[in-house]
Amino acid sequence: MATGVSAPGRAQIKQKTLRTDRWWLAPLRIGVILAFFVVYATVRIFMNKYYWVDAYHYLTPLYSPCVTSSCVEGSSHLGTWFGDFPRVIPFSIITFVVLAGFRGTCYYYRKAGYRSLFFAPSACAVPEPHKKYTGERKFPLVALNLHRYFFYGALVFGLLNVYDGTQAFHGKDGGFGIGLGTLIIWINLVMLWMYTLSCHACRHIVGGRLKNFSKHPLRYRYWTFVSKLNPKHGTYAMISLFTVIITDAYIMSVSAGWFSDLRFIN
Numbered sequence: 531m532a533t534g535v536s537a538p539g540r541a542q543i544k545q546k547t548l549r550t551d552r553w554w555l556a557p558l559r560i561g562v563i564l565a566f567f568v569v570y571a572t573v574r575i576f577m578n579k580y581y582w583v584d585a586y587h588y589l590t591p592l593y594s595p596c597v598t599s600s601c602v603e604g605s606s607h608l609g610t611w612f613g614d615f616p617r618v619i620p621f622s623i624i625t626f627v628v629l630a631g632f633r634g635t636c637y638y639y640r641k642a643g644y645r646s647l648f649f650a651p652s653a654c655a656v657p658e659p660h661k662k663y664t665g666e667r668k669f670p671l672v673a674l675n676l677h678r679y680f681f682y683g684a685l686v687f688g689l690l691n692v693y694d695g696t697q698a699f700h701g702k703d704g705g706f707g708i709g710l711g712t713l714i715i716w717i718n719l720v721m722l723w724m725y726t727l728s729c730h731a732c733r734h735i736v737g738g739r740l741k742n743f744s745k746h747p748l749r750y751r752y753w754t755f756v757s758k759l760n761p762k763h764g765t766y767a768m769i770s771l772f773t774v775i776i777t778d779a780y781i782m783s784v785s786a787g788w789f790s791d792l793r794f795i796n
């Protein structure tokens with residue numbers, strides 16, 4: 531039996547959609563941005579170089595933490611946990627799995643992915659091409675339910691990024707220093723934390739499963755804070771995507787010697 535818009539009882543309309551506005555523009559724009567990010571991140575992760583600027587202790591978030599003995603000297607803040615990786619395995623494989631898992635299962639990116647990549651559906655009042663809908667109960671979509679666990683991982687990586695940020699106040703002569711790279715790293719950190727703390731799973735973890743808030747004043751306070759950020763979660767998701775790319779591209783350029791860091795102090 532036909533399902534979806536073809537199901538019996540539904541009005542049978544010949545046109546694909548009756549919308550006359552440019553409904554396809556938003557999913558197309560988001561799809562192009564997501565595709566660009568996927569290609570950029572894949573290329574960068576397999577590059578296995580230009581992730582560390584020794585003079586100023588800049589480490590790109592895509593390679594943090596760098597914990598194999600293949601990492602360049604100075605970049606392993608947390609020590610080396612593994613020996614040399616074979617060339618085909620990126621040093622940042624753990625970071626990549628956690629961060630890709632966090633973004634890939636994020637409610638905002640799910641909406642973006644369903645609209646822009648799977649056309650399921652592309653927009654309101656635009657029927658989807660799929661004949662069957664099984665929800666997120668089967669592999670691989672059932673894995674989207676792991677989001678809250680990726681959130682815990684993202685918290686740990688967020689703290690590591692803050693540590694990297696403190697290291698970026700490093701001057702050429704070994705003392706205190708600030709450069710354009712330091713500012714870019716910290717702007718990215720703020721956006722990453724806005725994105726992480728505005729997460730829907732975070733809101734549920736801090737304030738969910740309570741019968742009343744009056745007995746949990748601290749959790750109520752956290753929940754109120756997260757609830758203020760939460761409506762802008764999609765905005766933070768997109769801004770932080772760009773700040774990650776800009777931070778990584780800047781550190782790559784300085785590390786490769788394509789241009790020098792603009793220094794304000796030392």
Ligand code: FES
Nearest residue numbers: 636637638729730
């Ligand atoms: Fe987007 Fe959790 S819902 S990061």
